[in-house]
Amino acid sequence: MAVGTAGRIIDAARAIVTEEGAEAVSMRRVASAAGITPMAIYRHFADRGALLRAVADDLGAQLRELWVAPDPDADPGTLVHEQLRRFLDFALGRPRLYRFLMIDGWARARRYPQDFRESEGPAFARIVDLVADLMARGEWRADDPTEVALSLTAQTQGLVQLYLSGRMDMSEDEFRALCERAMWRLIHGVAIHGVAAGHGHGPDGLAGADG
Secondary structure, eight states: OOOHHHHHHHHHHHHHHHHHOGGGOOHHHHHHHHTSOHHHHTTTOSSHHHHHHHHHHHHHHHHHTTSOOOOTTSOHHHHHHHHHHHHHHHHHHSHHHHIIIIISOOSOOOOTTHHHHTTOSTTHHHHHHHHHHHHHTTSSOSOOHHHHHHHHHHHHHHHHHHHHTTOOOSOHHHHHHHHHHHHHHHHHOSSBTBSOTTSOBOGGGOBSTTO
């Protein structure tokens, strides 16, 4: 976390984002909340965009600590669903912050795959670590941990975006249960015996899930 005057400025801006969204952030309002003059902010942040990007980076660093590292003694289902629960707690519990980080684009621009493979992002690094650990333990088949993690997270993020935009007519509890079921289907598959012959292809265009 940032410290000193810069830290106070970031804390003030983050509080506004949390309560009202990024559009409510102005340099004058942040200065008032931080107890400094508007001009003093410019000694630390060149403009409003720079301040919001600093808020996003600081928030991302804090959020990463919410996601636990893989527990070598836990079963795969518990590990995956614990991470899913933590993600939903953040996305549904602080929707304005979620939009700010994940949708509005104020977080530092990241590009797949280079930035993702370098474990940039509040939660993604933990998911990659978890997937790699499950593969090393022989619980999941060997594959690219980053691509598998992307598949897992993209599904949930898509569902959350639909829910927060008001396009899913269900309670939060019902939505959480849907996410749990969707994750189960993604992990375990929906075909009875892998990919049916002639109806799909595995990696690199090979028929069947196992080649």
